[in-house]
Amino acid sequence: MNPSRKIITALGLVIIIVAAALWWFIPAQPLPARVDIKETATKKETIEQYNSDSASLIPSHHNLQPQDAVDTFLAQHWKDPIAPQGKPPAHFSAHEASLAPETCGQCHVQQYQDWQKSLHSKTMGPGILWQFRLMPQADANQCMKCHAPLAEQKALIAQAQGWPNAPQQKPPAYVPSDLGHQGLVCASCHVRKHQRFGPEPLKEVAAQLPHDGFTIAPAFEDSRFCATCHQFPQDGPRTNNKLREDTYAQWQQSVFAKNGQQCQSCHMPDRKHQWKGIHDQQMVTNALSTQLTREGNQVYVDIINSGAGHYFPTYMVPKVIVELRYHAGNEKKFSVIATDTIGWNVDVSLAQERTDTRIPAGEKRRISATLPPDVDNKGSIDIHLTVKPREHYERTFLSVLDQRDKLDAETLTLLQAAYDEAVATQYQFNLRSYSLTGKN
Numbered sequence: 001m002n003p004s005r006k007i008i009t010a011l012g013l014v015i016i017i018v019a020a021a022l023w024w025f026i027p028a029q030p031l032p033a034r035v036d037i038k039e040t041a042t043k044k045e046t047i048e049q050y051n052s053d054s055a056s057l058i059p060s061h062h063n064l065q066p067q068d069a070v071d072t073f074l075a076q077h078w079k080d081p082i083a084p085q086g087k088p089p090a091h092f093s094a095h096e097a098s099l100a101p102e103t104c105g106q107c108h109v110q111q112y113q114d115w116q117k118s119l120h121s122k123t124m125g126p127g128i129l130w131q132f133r134l135m136p137q138a139d140a141n142q143c144m145k146c147h148a149p150l151a152e153q154k155a156l157i158a159q160a161q162g163w164p165n166a167p168q169q170k171p172p173a174y175v176p177s178d179l180g181h182q183g184l185v186c187a188s189c190h191v192r193k194h195q196r197f198g199p200e201p202l203k204e205v206a207a208q209l210p211h212d213g214f215t216i217a218p219a220f221e222d223s224r225f226c227a228t229c230h231q232f233p234q235d236g237p238r239t240n241n242k243l244r245e246d247t248y249a250q251w252q253q254s255v256f257a258k259n260g261q262q263c264q265s266c267h268m269p270d271r272k273h274q275w276k277g278i279h280d281q282q283m284v285t286n287a288l289s290t291q292l293t294r295e296g297n298q299v300y301v302d303i304i305n306s307g308a309g310h311y312f313p314t315y316m317v318p319k320v321i322v323e324l325r326y327h328a329g330n331e332k333k334f335s336v337i338a339t340d341t342i343g344w345n346v347d348v349s350l351a352q353e354r355t356d357t358r359i360p361a362g363e364k365r366r367i368s369a370t371l372p373p374d375v376d377n378k379g380s381i382d383i384h385l386t387v388k389p390r391e392h393y394e395r396t397f398l399s400v401l402d403q404r405d406k407l408d409a410e411t412l413t414l415l416q417a418a419y420d421e422a423v424a425t426q427y428q429f430n431l432r433s434y435s436l437t438g439k440n
Helices: 003-011 014-019 048-051 068-077 109-117 124-133 137-147 151-161 185-190 225-231 246-250 265-268 281-287 391-401 409-424
Strands: 195-198 290-295 297-307 319-327 335-346 352-354 362-371 380-386 427-436
Touching: 068 362, 109 362, 124 137, 124 409, 137 151, 137 362, 185 195, 225 246, 225 265, 281 290, 281 380, 281 427, 290 427, 297 319, 297 335, 297 380, 319 362, 335 362, 391 409
Parallel strands: none
Antiparallel strands: 290 297, 297 362, 319 335, 319 380, 335 352, 380 427
16 A cells, blocks of 8 residues: 555545535435426426335335425436436436536526535635545545535546546536536536526516526425535434434424425525535624523623524534633723633544533533632623634645655645635634623
8 A cells, every 4th residue: 555545544534524424325215206387397206106106115134114295206306326417318408407506597597606616616615626636436426425416526526536437438528627526516416407496486487498497396495405415314323323414404403494494594695606504704703692590700701502403513524622711890901711612522533522512402611710809890702613624634644744755746736725615614703792891
């Protein structure tokens, strides 16, 4: 085994395993029938059509309960591997057949602009590409189940990496040459065999739409759609017997699920294709509320996960460092009277859990501190946060950079870029300030 491969083996392919979820295998099922609605170009499947054959199509060895319409749709929609699109219908124009996100953006302007700024458009960045240079194709294909799931994307990546069984022919005209590096593209969620799928339209659509319209699927507004990549199965990889990707199950246990608030409610408000989360200051602010109580020179601050429908943060990659900063009077100068870290701290090999201080939905974490003996009761306390959305990646990338002499130049360049990108995501802000006079 060469030295570069030893690096990845030692790390246990940690980054990709954390970031990419496994899909459940369900045998192929026919796509739901398309039914015209009001003579428009949209189509809608019915629950009856979903359920008609589902029981007989599911093998007994999976031990699955009968599925409802959403489960049945998703079993086919996210079937692993996603089949190639195949030859476009003869009457499709080049634009109608294209899988390029920028082509979608010519009509879906706002969605495309939002997607460009989202993490979904960056799932094939240097953080994953440096690892592809050091791992077997089979392992990389596991990662691409979520990072670049289309068959056409996998083929392009195989060609770029020079893998032995990469296709020799050029991609068809409807596949842009850079599709493999564009991440979770529009077609990843919305296109199967050149058919378009999406949620119920919010307003009446034109009678004639490009690409034969689209099929309405309620699954697009259901948390189970997101669980495909944001939930490991029960036999998935664990640390300290905890699934490394468990967001959907965390949501199921929350009041958000009981109230019917889906993942899309917070991460796609008004159907915005932004998927904001821990990287966004406003999302963190919305997730947390605080309470301060004082007993003499002792103060207690409760950090409450009141706004996230899952753990805060949900998995091991991010960390949030909390500082309680005491200001005397109106002075800008402060002293740090307490520090705490919220997150799941796991070593870079993913073998050992160090601490797990994540806050489940609706619960709190208490931080206590002692005020100085000469406390100024006209002073104040700031709850200051340093958010490190990719803290686990930072540590892992650094551990490999320490072995830079074993890496080739291109791999090292990608790795350094990945580390720099991870560090650049950090940000700081005051979550709340409390006056010691009790007037806040």
